[in-house]
Amino acid sequence: MGYSETGYDYPDYPDMRADFGLPEQYYDRYTEEDHAVWRHLYDRQMKLVQHYASHDYLEALHKLPMSGDRIPRFEELNEVLYKASGWELVPVPGLIPALPFLTHLATKAFPVTHWIRPRARLDYLQEPDLFHDLFGHVPLLTIPHFANYMAAYGCGGARAFRMGNEQYLTFLSRLYWYTVEFGLIKEGDKIKIYGAGILSSPGEVVFSIDSDSPNRIAFNMERIMQTDYIISDYQQTYWVIDSIEQLFQETQQDFKPIYKRLEKSAHQYGPAEIISSDTVLHKGTGSYHLQKAG
Ligand code: HBI
Numbered sequence: 001m002g003y004s005e006t007g008y009d010y011p012d013y014p015d016m017r018a019d020f021g022l023p024e025q026y027y028d029r030y031t032e033e034d035h036a037v038w039r040h041l042y043d044r045q046m047k048l049v050q051h052y053a054s055h056d057y058l059e060a061l062h063k064l065p066m067s068g069d070r071i072p073r074f075e076e077l078n079e080v081l082y083k084a085s086g087w088e089l090v091p092v093p094g095l096i097p098a099l100p101f102l103t104h105l106a107t108k109a110f111p112v113t114h115w116i117r118p119r120a121r122l123d124y125l126q127e128p129d130l131f132h133d134l135f136g137h138v139p140l141l142t143i144p145h146f147a148n149y150m151a152a153y154g155c156g157g158a159r160a161f162r163m164g165n166e167q168y169l170t171f172l173s174r175l176y177w178y179t180v181e182f183g184l185i186k187e188g189d190k191i192k193i194y195g196a197g198i199l200s201s202p203g204e205v206v207f208s209i210d211s212d213s214p215n216r217i218a219f220n221m222e223r224i225m226q227t228d229y230i231i232s233d234y235q236q237t238y239w240v241i242d243s244i245e246q247l248f249q250e251t252q253q254d255f256k257p258i259y260k261r262l263e264k265s266a267h268q269y270g271p272a273e274i275i276s277s278d279t280v281l282h283k284g285t286g287s288y289h290l291q292k293a294g
């Protein structure tokens with residue numbers, strides 16, 4: 001069953017905790033085919049990220065016990081991760097409700113889907129799998145500034161949840177989407193990738209950096225909070241930060257006045273829109289026509 005439109009029921013996981021965490025990774029349940037899929041995805045992405053990923057990400061990736069041989073063991077990753085930033089991985093059945101997800105982040109735990117996609121779904125899947133979470137998200141969690149951004153995001157998200165206004169969670173999920181999942185970062189005169197959704201996708205690694213089609217705009221938190229995003233295709237706009245530290249600094253303020261201001265302005269920008277106050281680094285041609293990914 002798993003995540004469905006009606007909610008998050010996981011009858012196949014009777015030992016799942018109330019926080020949607022699982023007691024273990026079930027490492028022995030991985031088949032040779034699962035390990036072969038991991039090898040295929042890892043080798044394919046490693047060829048790409050060497051050139052396109054941020055220096056921070058690459059440096060962090062090489063410090064982790066993660067290779068193309070076999071699916072990594074969470075307990076081995078946790079040893080390095082906990083020493084580096086105080087974080088650890090929590091095995092989960094897949095997508096979990098926003099509040100438990102945010103609460104895990106707030107307590108320095110990253111929910112990682114324990115299953116890996118089947119070969120038939122190599123290029124596209126609706127929800128995060130083991131490869132997306134481990135290869136895309138985990139390396140940056142070894143970097144304190146980024147890990148602290150993620151914990152602050154979780155705290156802010158749980159606080160927004162308490163405020164009881166759906167719109168505040170929408171503002172935050174846009175911020176998460178355009179940074180943690182699809183964020184770009186300046187490195188000298190180049191633009192590189194740090195977003196997990198891009199780093200774990202073969203096509204979007206090249207598209208987000210080399211294609212003329214999407215906009216690339218300097219990071220602006222309140223603008224991002226008002227900007228819709230696309231779920232099942234490449235992004236039409238990428239937001240570019242100056243540094244991971246900049247991202248962390250943005251969270252060191254009370255978001256409540258920001259929510260109130262944005263709620264009043266009720267502005268909502270489309271995914272490809274550019275407005276006069278944007279610092280546009282690249283104005284996209286829009287030549288890539290959205291196709292519903294398989
Ligand atoms: N659950 N396992 C998992 N992984 C996610 O990335 C995730 C989630 N639940 C909710 C969610 N992301 C988003 O709604 C965040 O913006 C909170």
Ligand code: FE
Pocket residue numbers: 128132133136137181196197
């Ligand atoms: Fe993700």
